[in-house]
Amino acid sequence: MSESGKPILYSYFRSSCSWRVRIALALKSIDYETVPINLIKDGGQQFSKEFQALNPMKQLAIIEYLEETRPTPRLLPQDPKKRVLVRMISDLIAGGIQPLQNLSILKQVGQENQLAWAQKAINSGFSALEQILQSTAGKYCVGDEVSMADLCLVPQVANAERYKVDLTPYPTISRINKALLALEAFQVSHPCRQPDTPPELRA
């Protein structure tokens, strides 16, 4: 909590983990304060003692917590069978794709291999995802209601574009991504509109 009583989000404008949570906060109309954590500056501010003490590893757990404490609008469907689909898709993205192409891994892989590595991780995950979505999607990832899966999808597609992945083989992913980006919650939370977005990347 901040001094004003608002929840604080430790956020990096370009991080897909931060973006997911920003979308959830926007959908649930939760007012919050941003404390920027620059994942690149000073060798990565997330490695500072102050931040480590805050327990950095959260990701989907924050969204599940928001869902339990602020259930409206719901980000998990009421039906357990649909809920397992939403969590499966969220896991596939947040546990199966994103960790393989995040900054710390790409640093380990070495500069000349980064692009190919990231593309391979994303293409391999998107092939599975495209197939799954063909059976689960309506307007969005699972049926016609925005869910946690959609919060994971949009930031991951942005990463794919950043790493120049050809999205032609993924028509369902592309269609859903476009529909979601038309929604206000996905726009106000966008990396190009954050307090810590550098001027040259603003839109």
Next chain:
Amino acid sequence: MSESGKPILYSYFRSSCSWRVRIALALKSIDYETVPINLIKDGGQQFSKEFQALNPMKQLAIIEYLEETRPTPRLLPQDPKKRVLVRMISDLIAGGIQPLQNLSILKQVGQENQLAWAQKAINSGFSALEQILQSTAGKYCVGDEVSMADLCLVPQVANAERYKVDLTPYPTISRINKALLALEAFQVSHPCRQPDTPPELRA
């Protein structure tokens, strides 16, 4: 479902994702049939058309589904603040450590770098985890009740041992792991006791 009406688990004896689910099934006394999927043989049976069609990417979603449809005994605490801790720890292991040291990534990294890569991924995650557990643990990862976090911990410690990670810096992780391995659900689900465990690895 199998012909006998039991749920089917597509499982590989050594996979930490499979083991997590086996522990949940054992704790909830759910009888099931195992269909072995050998992640190495035939270039990886999980890549077969038949298996792909079953939607392979599940992991924690299966456990959340079991929790919702078979709530006793609970694997998520009743209190939302404790639940977020359980999910945070589960995410840290299942999304932050395991994907970086699984078979397909190690194949990409190349044989001579595999051990160092896996050790780095595990040490980096375990350092964060040890710190978190020091404030959340009782007998187990969060307080004194077995939770989803514990289902993630034990298979990950087994992976650490397999990759010869020195566990001396992680006394809390080691203590909890030992306490959990004394429980029947963690023993019957153990990789050394599965239908597809090769004879030389049985115990």
